[in-house]
Amino acid sequence: MAIKAGGVCKYTKGEQVRVNGFGIFVFVLYPGAFVDLFTTHLNIISPTQQLRIFCAGVWHNFVLCVAALAFLFLLPSLTVSRLLHRRRGAGHRSRSAFKRLDGTMDCCSNNSLTDLCFSYMKPQGRNGKEREYACMPVRKMVTGTRMCRTDDDCAAHSHAASVCVTPSLENQTRFIRVTHPPSPHMLFVGYPPHLQYAVSLTNFVPRFGFLHLDLPVFLETFCKYVVSLSGALAVVNSVPCFALDGQWMLNALLEATLVTVVTDRQKRELIGFFLLLAGSALLAANVALGLWMVTAR
Secondary structure: OEEEEOOOOEEOOOOOOEEEEEEEEEEOOEEEEEEEEOHHHHHHOOHHHHHHHHOHHHHHHHHHHHHHHHHHHHHHHHOEEOOEEEOOOOOOEOOOOEEOOOOOEEOOEOOOOOEEEEEEEEEEOOOEEEEEEEEEEHHHHHOOOOOOOOHHHHHOOOOOOOOOOEEOOOOOOEEEEEOOOOOOOEEEEEOHHHHHHHEEEOOEEOOOOOOOOOHHHHHHHHHHHHHHHHHHHHHHHHOOOOOOHHHHHHHHHHHHHOOOOOOOHHHHHHHHHHHHHHHHHHHHHHHHHHHHHHHHO
16 A cells, blocks of 8 residues: 655755655555655766665664664653552451451451451460461561561571461462562552452553553553664665665665776676675565464464
């Protein structure tokens, strides 16, 4: 599919070649653009001037690719780096311990999102132990404390009397702590499959609150596509291949460099033909290899 805009009668800046029109096209999935130049003016100018005109498309693709890469590297400084942001959560607060329907114990009510019921073994007599429950601030409990399985693990790292406490949760419920320095830990209480709905995973969040939360992700994805498309177009159009910019670039380059070495014009055209044939075969082989790798999966 191609769209052409005609009726334009301007001259390329610095080269004085009239532009008859320009247009855009889509080849399979790749977009492209073309310019219709006045052939008489194009043949009059020197090969060096022709080379500058033929390299204009590749040059702009390269500049666009570099600009998108620079923006990707600057994106962390333009946004606050964060791995996870919380959308919703659940918590409990205790007043008195009660038994749930599944037989587990709970000592917190639903009035707070900061407390959680913990259980621990309280010594009774000489050799006996009894399980006790206490509602405590969950963030304070997990910040700066060591992981433990038994009271002996706590005693090994502390000279003061201490006990190992564990969250008192329903059978299918889990307490999950997600670390993402330098921000505070994200605490999640619920069913593990629900974690993907409770949090949103992203590399960046906006620095300012009035910006949309997905804006950094959109900009990052957009820049990656620009780098991919512009870089691919710059590389493909630089290959000396029939019907691409590389064909005209190669012809202008040979005319600008081989005039004193190969004085016969037909020999220069023959050299250019074999180079174009090799470049076309190389490009076709790469396309065929890429299609084979995609279909082989």
